[in-house]
Amino acid sequence: MRIGVVTFPGSLDDRDALRAVRLADAEPVALWHGAHDLDGVDAIVLPGGFSYGDYLRAGAIAAHAPIMAEVIDAAGKGMPVLGICNGFQMLTEAHLLPGGLIRNDVxxxxxxxxxxxxxQTDTAWTNGFTAGQEIVIPLKNGEGGFIASDDELDRIEGEGRVAFRYLGLNPNGSLRDIAGVTNERGNVVGLMPHPEHATEIGFGPDTADAMRSGIDGLTFFTSAIRALQAV
Amino acid sequence: MPTIVVDVMPKAELLDPQGKAVAGALARLGNNEITGVRVGKRFELTTDGPVDDATLAEVRRIADDLLSNSVIENVVGVTVVDGATVSTEAGTGETVAP
Incomplete structure (x- = not known):
């Protein structure tokens, strides 16, 4: 199973995402924004960072990168695509996911x-979780406020397309505490928090058991592998 | 050289955290007259040749597709300045002097 991670100018978490793929026992494949080539991968991660310095709007310029034509095409054919933070912003800018991300209200x-x-556990990236499961993964953003019109919010809620909600404190003013969403088919998922930073004991969030032992993020990647094996 | 000005604003019904921060700063500076601030963007596009209807149509396409995100923003004006032609959109019909 080969999972590609696209590096854009200004990507920061591409290496961590590649490492997360390896920890999930898939083969990580580095992809380049400027190439019209997915290198035959089975799934794609658009990583976090500040592509093009967040100029224009976060993710807006990257959403028009050469490789995005292939990403959009593959997503349309059902390939699992995960957008993390800046990658989530790219997916909304590319209209693969609903809503938009604006500056944190704080x-x-x-x-x-x-x-x-x-x-929502019926997606390519969340099928390893149980419905309603509470997880902890790192969040780090300046423009993570998820917004959409009331009608659009009602629609995506009704269609079960809210994948994750913030628990406890809402860190950025996201409407209806929405942290992540999925497309209708469930193969494209985007969220602001960072699963790739919670995939290895010793480097994740603190848990009740031990410091830095949280690996809830690993399930995103093992879910994708399971989704691909089921095809 | 003609310049086409594209103005983009955050949607009125949605949050504008940037505008809120500026309004907060004004209040802290002692201004109690200004009650609200919204922050948008102004793009200035230049061309070598004259701006005709086809150019404006193309600029409107660019404004919708790249310069703004219709989920969170509105294009509130497309205006040609510095030229003989003045074209406006969305009722912002001011003629801007060259």
């Missing part, structure tokens, strides 16, 4: 270990 960059509730 006006500052926020970094914390964030509790989430998994709302």
């Amino acid at each position: 006006g500052t960059f926020v970094r914390r270990d964030q509790a989430l509730r998994v709302e």
Whole structure:
């Protein structure tokens, strides 16, 4: 199973995402934004960072990168695509996911270990969770406020397309505490928090058991592998 | 050289954290007259040749497809300045002097 991670100018978490893929026992494949080539991968991760310095709008310029034509095409054919943070912003800008991301309502960059509730487990990236499961993974963003019109919010809620909700404190003013969403088919998922930073004991969030032992993020990647094996 | 100005604003019904922060700063500076601030963007596009209807149509396409995100923003004006032609959109019909 080969999972590609696309590097854009200004990507920061591409290496961590590649490492997360390896920890999940898939083969990580580095992809380049400027190439019209997915190198035959089975799934794609658009990583976090600040592509093009967040110029214009976060993720807006990257959403028009050459490789995005192939990503959009593959997503349309059902390939699992995960957008993390800046990658989530790209997926909304590319209209693969609903809504948009604006500056945090608190006006500052926020970094914390964030509790989430998994709302939708029928997706390529969440099938290893149980419905309603509470997980903790790192969050770090300045423009993570998820917004959409009331009608659009009602629609995606009704269609079960809210994948994750913030638990406890809402860190960025996201409407209806939405942390992540999925497309209708469930193969494209985007979220602001970072699963790739919670995939190896010793490097994740603190848990009741031990410091830095949280690996809730690993399930995103093992879910994708399971989804691909089921095809 | 003609310049086409594209103005983009966050949607009125959605949050504008940037505008809120500026309004907060004004209040802290002692201004109690300004009650609200919204922050948008102004793009200035230049061309070598004259701006005709086809150019404007193309600029409107660019404004919708790249310069703005219709989920969170509105294009509130497309205006040609510095030229003989003045074209406006969305009722912002001011003629801007060259």
